Amino acid sequence: MEWELASPGGSCSECGRSFDDRQDYWSAIFPAEDGFSRRDYCADCWRGPVDGMFSFWRTQCRREPAPPKRFVNNEVILEFFERLCEGADPSRAKLRFIMAVLLLRKRLLKEKSRRRDEKGVFWVVECPALGKSFEVRDEGLTEEEVADVLHEIGSVLNVRVDETHETDAAGEANLV
Ligand SMILES: [Zn+2]
Structure with a gap:
């Protein structure tokens, strides 16, 4: 990718x-x-x-000294994910999965259930902001593979990918 x-x-x-x-x-x-x-x-x-x-x-654009850096808002990331899910393009399967991991960490998605069929394990996730549910196949990636791609996504979309929780620290994201 x-x-x-x-x-x-x-x-x-x-x-x-x-x-x-x-x-x-x-x-x-x-x-x-x-x-x-x-x-x-x-x-x-x-x-x-x-x-x-x-x-x-x-x-x-923010030049130095610029912190806090301006990141794209959540709507942009959600729309990006939604577009990925609309097209069932198999070459985007890994990306869909990694975006789902990111959005779960950011608490923009909630995991509802998992199901398994002959094609693999699927996460059923709900997006309260969009009022929609999505199914994402678990691509079985290692933590390193996820981290690598997240880093690239972060630089292209200007999203913060290194912090797991933006608003509160309750609970644990233990999905990867
Ligand atoms: Zn120009």
Whole structure:
């Protein structure tokens, strides 16, 4: 699975201009051959969603000293996961599973049950924010494999993947 940043330095991938501190810009995810790539656009170059765009969001550039870093909001991550689940593309199976792990850790999904059939073990998860349930096949990945991909997802989606709980520390996420 490959993840690619088209403009890692914080610049527009169309006109090449660097983003200024506090400048609003757009990020979009495109499916790539074996993963996803992200392109960033300044407001002048943003033309709205185009065919083939997997998901997109608006964000703001923060230069140093910038903490706390601005991360995409939960809606972006949830929409990304929802899109992954809509297409039953087998090449995305690992990614669906890893996104489910991430969202369970972030408590954006709740595990309802597990079922097993001839195709494997499936986690039935519920997303209260979307009012939907999803089935995700357990890909049987090791903790290291999950951590590797989560790191890449984190840099492309600008999501915090290293903290298991954002709002409270009750309970334990013991899914991986
Ligand atoms: Zn531009």
